[in-house]
């Protein structure tokens with residue numbers, strides 16, 4: 410029997426409100442099923458690691474969460490509001506921030522302008538307030554001194570920190586990270602992991618796709634394990650890493666932990 414211990418963070422999160430829910434969420438490319446009827450719930454303040462082999466559909470799933478990719482059938486709702494073709498995408502993406510593996514910064518804008526663009530254009534924030542907020546987040550990321558530089562003048566780790574600061578400037582309710590450390594050198598990996606860990610500790614609802622099992626184990630409350638477009642298993646992180654239910658997850662973990 411797998412009883413959760415009384416102070417299990419995953420168990421205590423279950424009393425909090427659901428912020429994101431999917432029902433039979435599916436996405437296809439031609440005949441190929443990328444997401445196959447995904448049912449899940451994410452609650453306020455949860456830290457969710459989405460794990461699984463390459464090609465499982467992990468990135469596609471979180472890209473559907475802020476509709477950078479559109480699902481083909483099924484239902485996605487955030488705070489009970491259905492997300493579909495009628496959704497105001499600007500508003501949605503302000504609420505659900507996504508940090509990409511390859512940063513996706515605007516190369517022709519300074520670090521500061523990268524961070525203030527969306528708040529000014531989308532939120533109509535006043536320029537001074539947007540600048541102050543951006544500098545606060547850049548400071549938090551340890552790169553305030555790079556504010557006037559352009560992305561090409563920064564290292565990969567610094568660019569990823571700018572990308573995180575930029576997402577935070579929209580003050581999102583949910584932060585999505587798509588393999589945020591995959592393109593980084595070991596020192597930068599450690600810095601970016603610490604930053605995400607701090608965000609999680611601050612209570613922001615966080616969903617991250619990662620191949621770093623140690624990081625997932627350390628940071629996540631719950632793990633969602635995917636393979637071939639299906640969500641095969643959802644479990645508290647401690648349970649998943651100790652004794653995953655599905656043979657596929659067991660084989661995956663065995664392989665990843667031996668690497």
Ligand code: ADP
Pocket residue numbers: 438441443461462463464465466467468469470
């Ligand atoms: P993961 O993040 O788990 O590695 P992805 O979500 O990136 O997986 O991709 C899931 C599957 O969908 C992969 O097999 C990928 O090749 C396929 N796929 C993704 N985007 C496209 C596309 N635009 N056209 C065709 N197949 C795609």
